[in-house]
Amino acid sequence: MKYYIETYGCQMNVSDSELITTILDKAGHSEAEDLDQAELIIFNTCSVRQHAEDRVLGRISCERARKTVNSRLKIAVVGCMAQRMGKSLIEKGIGVDLVVGVDQYLKLPDMIAELEDSAIVEQDSKQVYDDLVPKHHDPHCAFVTIMRGCDNFCSYCIVPHVRGRERSRDYREIEYEVEQAISSGKYDITLLGQNVNSYQYEGVSFPMLLDRLSGLNKQYRLRFITSHPKDLSDELIEVMARNPKISKHIHLPMQSGDSEILERMNRKYDYSHYKALVDKLRRAMPEIAITTDLIAGFPGETESQFENTLKAISEIRFDYAFCFKYSNREGTDAAEYDNQVSEDIRLHRLQRMIDLQRQITLEKFQDKIGTEIEVYVEALSRKSNEQVSGKTDDYKIAVLSGDVALIGSFVKAQVIAATAGTLICE
Numbered sequence: 178m179k180y181y182i183e184t185y186g187c188q189m190n191v192s193d194s195e196l197i198t199t200i201l202d203k204a205g206h207s208e209a210e211d212l213d214q215a216e217l218i219i220f221n222t223c224s225v226r227q228h229a230e231d232r233v234l235g236r237i238s239c240e241r242a243r244k245t246v247n248s249r250l251k252i253a254v255v256g257c258m259a260q261r262m263g264k265s266l267i268e269k270g271i272g273v274d275l276v277v278g279v280d281q282y283l284k285l286p287d288m289i290a291e292l293e294d295s296a297i298v299e300q301d302s303k304q305v306y307d308d309l310v311p312k313h314h315d316p317h318c319a320f321v322t323i324m325r326g327c328d329n330f331c332s333y334c335i336v337p338h339v340r341g342r343e344r345s346r347d348y349r350e351i352e353y354e355v356e357q358a359i360s361s362g363k364y365d366i367t368l369l370g371q372n373v374n375s376y377q378y379e380g381v382s383f384p385m386l387l388d389r390l391s392g393l394n395k396q397y398r399l400r401f402i403t404s405h406p407k408d409l410s411d412e413l414i415e416v417m418a419r420n421p422k423i424s425k426h427i428h429l430p431m432q433s434g435d436s437e438i439l440e441r442m443n444r445k446y447d448y449s450h451y452k453a454l455v456d457k458l459r460r461a462m463p464e465i466a467i468t469t470d471l472i473a474g475f476p477g478e479t480e481s482q483f484e485n486t487l488k489a490i491s492e493i494r495f496d497y498a499f500c501f502k503y504s505n506r507e508g509t510d511a512a513e514y515d516n517q518v519s520e521d522i523r524l525h526r527l528q529r530m531i532d533l534q535r536q537i538t539l540e541k542f543q544d545k546i547g548t549e550i551e552v553y554v555e556a557l558s559r560k561s562n563e564q565v566s567g568k569t570d571d572y573k574i575a576v577l578s579g580d581v582a583l584i585g586s587f588v589k590a591q592v593i594a595a596t597a598g599t600l601i602c603e
């Protein structure tokens with residue numbers, strides 16, 4: 178059967194789509210080049226925000242029309258939304274035939290063989306899909322999942338409810354996957370987990386894992402997402418600082434700059450702890466880029482608490498921030514809080530947050546003008562065949578003059594201009 182996967186949400190879903198590709202190819206199915214050729218459309222979905230779910234439901238309804246011209250076409254929903262909504266996705270009558278939860282992807286080939294309306298969404302607290310080396314689609318970068326699930330239960334977050342408890346993959350399987358990726362020319366490796374700092378397998382901690390993975394005799398970069406501030410250890414900072422293969426970039430979600438809000442988010446740190454971590458990281462690695470996630474309009478957030486977040490943004494000066502307005506997710510603790518902030522105020526605060534951070538990001542990028550950077554070239558620039566684009570070690574997009582011959586190599590370049598998202602180099 179020819180299948181086509183449409184992926185939504187975070188990098189974990191990108192990685193899971195590669196896993197699903199591997200499972201289906203092993204069972205004799207093959208990936209369709211486009212939707213028109215597909216006999217099975219798989220939507221790999223995200224539940225983090227209501228907007229993400231609404232978007233997928235809209236896409237499914239839209240693709241359902243194809244069934245009138247291709248009666249064999251089937252639609253499957255996998256990922257967090259499948260886990261959260263289960264069989265009700267089939268019962269909605271929007272054209273969904275199969276629903277497969279995040280721990281049940283190995284059952285997909287059997288379900289395809291039967292092709293009856295069915296949903297399998299049981300959680301399996303041990304499932305880490307070891308023994309499968311996912312087929313990484315990108316020719317130059319690879320996402321490698323090192324753990325699944327989350328134990329933290331931040332009060333706004335649906336992830337622990339749908340992805341189950343935290344479990345780590347065998348470090349030997351991870352090493353094998355990383356070695357395979359590097360030997361096939363992927364020199365930008367991102368290790369994935371909801372909270373990589375709590376990776377633990379038979380006595381191997383996350384800093385130990387990073388050390389083990391950086392010993393190959395080749396030039397490559399190791400990145401990781403996401404780090405929970407409550408678990409960021411001195412040992413990790415020390416390993417990052419002394420190891421040139423580990424990128425000098427950390428994504429450290431702050432969520433709010435107000436300690437009372439952080440407590441109600443169940444983040445288990447306060448602003449002073451977060452700020453102390455940032456100071457420690459910058460003392461150990463002055464060149465490090467720090468990016469973050471921020472939520473505007475968490476239930477009960479007062480104007481002055483929101484302003485504490487703005488103050489924190491100005492004080493820390495993140496290289497980049499992913500800003501979101503609070504999204505109410507049924508089943509989470511925060512959804513039950515009775516002092517929800519109105520949509521208007523959430524949107525207004527979100528915009529103020531974005532405006533402030535955009536200015537800081539621009540200044541951070543402009544600070545690089547006149548410096549020499551190293552770019553891992555990944556593609557031709559979208560704007561010109563005489564330019565290529567890639568990423569710096571500290572996770573900034575860079576564009577420089579050059580042609581296809583540079584793709585896949587590390588190039589030294591001089592920054593001559595910057596926008597709030599791209600370094601222009603020569």
Ligand code: SF4
Nearest residue numbers: 327329330331334336
């Ligand atoms: S650490 Fe918190 S925000 Fe991140 S996935 Fe776990 S519960 Fe969600």
